[in-house]
Amino acid sequence: MFIPLKQLTYMLASIILTTNMVAQTQKTTSQQIPTKICWDNQLIIPPDSGQEANPGLAGVYSGVSNNHLLIAGGANFPKGMPWDGGQKKWWRTIYSFPLNSNNPSWQVFENALPYPMAYGISVQLPQGILCIGGNDADQCYSDVFMINKTPEGIAISYDWPSLPVPLSNCSGTYLNGKIYIAGGQESMQQASASNHFFMLDLAHKEYKWQKLASWPGSARGYAVCTADSANIYLIGGRNYINNQITEVLTDGYVYNQKRNEWSLIKGKFPVMAGTAIIIDEQFLLFVGGVSRLLPTNDSHPGFDNILRYYNIKEQRMVKEEIIPYSIPVTTNIVYKDQTLYITSGEIRPGVRTPNILRGKIYK
Numbered sequence: 585m586f587i588p589l590k591q592l593t594y595m596l597a598s599i600i601l602t603t604n605m606v607a608q609t610q611k612t613t614s615q616q617i618p619t620k621i622c623w624d625n626q627l628i629i630p631p632d633s634g635q636e637a638n639p640g641l642a643g644v645y646s647g648v649s650n651n652h653l654l655i656a657g658g659a660n661f662p663k664g665m666p667w668d669g670g671q672k673k674w675w676r677t678i679y680s681f682p683l684n685s686n687n688p689s690w691q692v693f694e695n696a697l698p699y700p701m702a703y704g705i706s707v708q709l710p711q712g713i714l715c716i717g718g719n720d721a722d723q724c725y726s727d728v729f730m731i732n733k734t735p736e737g738i739a740i741s742y743d744w745p746s747l748p749v750p751l752s753n754c755s756g757t758y759l760n761g762k763i764y765i766a767g768g769q770e771s772m773q774q775a776s777a778s779n780h781f782f783m784l785d786l787a788h789k790e791y792k793w794q795k796l797a798s799w800p801g802s803a804r805g806y807a808v809c810t811a812d813s814a815n816i817y818l819i820g821g822r823n824y825i826n827n828q829i830t831e832v833l834t835d836g837y838v839y840n841q842k843r844n845e846w847s848l849i850k851g852k853f854p855v856m857a858g859t860a861i862i863i864d865e866q867f868l869l870f871v872g873g874v875s876r877l878l879p880t881n882d883s884h885p886g887f888d889n890i891l892r893y894y895n896i897k898e899q900r901m902v903k904e905e906i907i908p909y910s911i912p913v914t915t916n917i918v919y920k921d922q923t924l925y926i927t928s929g930e931i932r933p934g935v936r937t938p939n940i941l942r943g944k945i946y947k
Contacts, residue, residue, distance in 0.1 A: 617893055617903060619863055620946045621924070625909045625939040629655060629679055629928055630690040635662075640936030641675065642914040643702030645731070646927040647713030648683070652733040653918065653940075654713060655679045655927050659702040666934045674700035674720045678731065678738050683920060693738045701725060705756035706916055707763055709786075714744070716765060717751040724750035724770055745792040748782060755809035757816055759841055761786050764811075765793075766818050767804045775827045777803040799837040799846045806857040806914070807833070808873070812865050812896070815840050819860065820853045820873065832856060832874075850899040855892065859917035859926060867902075868894040871926060871943075872911030887913050887931060912937055922946075 631638045641658025648654070656678040664670030678696040682688045704718025704725065712732040718725045728744040747765065754768025763784045769775045779798040785791060799818055807821030816839040823831040834852040839845070858873025870892040889911045893903040912929025919925075926941035 617863075617867060619869075621891075621943040622946065623907050623909055623941060623943045625937075625941050627681070627925075627940040627942055629938040629940065630692055632675075632677055632692060632694055638938040640912075640930075640938040641702070641928045642912075642930040642936055643704075643718070644915060644927055644929075645704060645706035645713065645715040645718075646916045646918050646925070647706050647708040648918060648920045649712050649731065649733040651682060651684045653681045653683055653920070653925060653927075654731060654733060654738075655681075655940075656706075656713075656715065656731060657697050657701045657704075657718065658928065659700075660936045661934055670934075672721065674702050676700050680733055680738070691737075696731075696738050696740070698727070698729070698740070698742075701727075703752040703914070705754055705765060707756055707758045708918070709758065712741070714763065716756060716763075717747055717754060717768065719750075719752035719772055721772065723772055724752045724768075726750045745784065745789060748793050748795065749780065751778075751780065753805035754780070755807040755818060755821070757809050757811045759811040759816055760813075762841070764809075764816055764839075766799070766809060767807055767821060769805055769824075776825045777805045777821075777823045779803040796844070797846070799839070800848065801835055801837060802831060802833055804833055808853075808855050808858055808860045808870065810860045810862055810868070812862045814842065817849070817860070817868060819868075819870070820855045820858075822856055851894065851901055853892075853894075854888075857913035857930075858888075858911070859913075859915065861917055861919060861924065863893075866896060868896060870894065871917060871924070871941075872913055874913055887911065909939075909941055910937060911941060 629638045639660050644658035645656040659674045661670040676695045676697040678693045680691040701718040705716040707714045712730040714730050716728050726747040730741040732739045749770050751768040756765040765782045781796045781798040782793045784793050802823045804821035808819040819836040821833045836849045836853050837846050838849050854875035855870045855873030859871045863869050891905040895902045910931040915929030922945045924943040931937045
């Protein structure tokens with residue numbers, strides 16, 4: 585086919601212009617990510633009485649109180665893996681680590697929680713760490729209480745309204761004076777994911793929790809949840825009925841607080857049971873997660889050690905980065921003074937880590 589020179593020149597110019605625009609867009613997006621995060625895992629949870637070393641804990645409550653990193657509760661298999669007949673144990677211990685000390689050392693407060701519990705939600709508030717729901721081997725809890733570090737030790741306040749139903753393996757976050765809780769399960773005997781969506785207005789906490797319209801998708805537990813200045817993001821997780829996993833979820837939803845409405849966001853998110861944080865109101869940073877389910881045994885390769893950056897405005901994943909450390913799941917992300925703390929957690933099914941993954945943010 586003959587193409588006139590003038591037309592060919594125009595076509596080539598268009599191709600070059602388009603290519604440059606795509607390259608510039610990719611370059612701009614990469615340059616827009618404002619952070620460099622340097623990671624280490626040198627901080628290690630100390631042992632309890634009778635332990636030579638702490639095996640680590642999944643499902644802990646964590647946050648910062650009076651410049652101390654607090655890690656509370658959790659569960660592990662201290663006497664053998666589950667496939668070898670090991671039994672899960674829930675804990676009442678609270679660990680405290682000073683973040684601004686020249687000579688920091690851990691404090692261990694055993695039997696500090698009201699009972700052994702794990703797999704609830706911990707929400708960082710200015711006045712302390714609010715712990716919501718959770719479970720033990722027999723039941724899920726509706727309890728809500730606040731923990732704080734004091735010069736004398738640990739203070740726990742129970743002056744908070746209980747959840748409308750017991751919940752564990754739920755997700756939650758804080759936004760503009762309100763706390764939101766999504767999904768989770770009500771029972772340990774017939775564990776089924778829910779589509780609960782509750783809100784507590786801290787300006788009127790005597791009004792108790794309000795039930796709001798849930799997202800337009802599957803019921804879920806083990807989802808990732810975080811918020812920017814106006815919206816809540818509920819990402820991934822899994823749906824399950826009577827302890828049987830029915831669906832690993834990779835969809836994501838955004839809840840606009842002002843409009844009180846949900847929308848589906850574009851993309852696939854293989855981040856079940858991981859953690860996330862908003863970076864500069866522009867990016868969702870997903871830290872780890874479970875991308876697929878494999879048999880639970882000693883040959884499991886471990887969960888993802890991938891950081892995923894999602895551009896909120898463009899609604900697309902713009903960067904993936906592998907870090908040289910295991911990234912735990914079924915835990916929390918704590919932010920303080922440009923530093924992220926992933927507080928213990930699970931690195932393979934049944935296998936915990938006592939290491940705290942710490943990421944220092946540089947801009």
